[in-house]
Each structure stands twice: as structure tokens, then as C-alpha cells.
Amino acid sequence: MAAIRRVAGQLDVHPEALRAWVKRAEIDAGTAPGRTSDDAARIAELEREVRELRRANEILKTASAFFAVAELDRKTK
Incomplete structure (x- = not known):
């Protein structure tokens, strides 16, 4: 979570938005369960x-x- 906060700060986005983007990318890549x-x-x-x-x-x-x-x-x- 610290990495997400750090990168989110560098990108000037909310950490939860970045976390959601990472999760969506993992699901779309097939590395995490869920609907693509x-x-x-x-x-x-x-x-x-x-x-x-x-x-x-x-x-x-x-x-x-x-x-x-x-x-x-x-x-x-």
C-alpha cells in the first residue's frame, strides 16, 4: 500500500484511484480473478x-x- 501511495503522489492522483486501476489491469491481464x-x-x-x-x-x-x-x-x- 505504501508503494501505491508513493506512486499516486508522484502521479498526482488519489491512491484509491491508482489502486483501482492496478486491480483492473491485473484482472484484465488474467493475473487476478474477476470479470475483465x-x-x-x-x-x-x-x-x-x-x-x-x-x-x-x-x-x-x-x-x-x-x-x-x-x-x-x-x-x-
């Missing part, structure tokens, strides 16, 4: 895609129900 930056970015991308697809599905379900009701109304008239 690439994996985290891919997961975030997939979660956005899932939200968009769920929204599209809801729109399609609503439209389908609307047109089904409209078709039934048309047939009864």
Missing part, C-alpha cells in the same frame, strides 16, 4: 440488446392484439 473489462462491456451490450428486444416484443404483442380485435370487429359487422 471486455467481458463487462460485452455483458452491458447484451443487456442493452435484451432490453431493446423485450421492448420490441411488447410493441409487437400490443399491435397483434390491436389487429386481432380490429379483425374480429370487422367480421361481426
Whole structure:
């Protein structure tokens, strides 16, 4: 921890910021356990895609129900 404080002082950054950067670099290099930056970015991308697809599905379900009701109304008239 002393090394991180010393280097952080030399770089003029907060020691916790430097510690987090070192930890992230170790995880990304595979020398420490955890989710890599690439994996985290891919997961975030997939979660956005899932939200968009769920929204599209809801729109399609609503439209389908609307047109089904409209078709039934048309047939009864």
C-alpha cells in the first residue's frame, strides 16, 4: 500500500484511484480473478440488446392484439 501511495503522489492522483486501476489491469491481464473489462462491456451490450428486444416484443404483442380485435370487429359487422 505504501508503494501505491508513493506512486499516486508522484502521479498526482488519489491512491484509491491508482489502486483501482492496478486491480483492473491485473484482472484484465488474467493475473487476478474477476470479470475483465471486455467481458463487462460485452455483458452491458447484451443487456442493452435484451432490453431493446423485450421492448420490441411488447410493441409487437400490443399491435397483434390491436389487429386481432380490429379483425374480429370487422367480421361481426
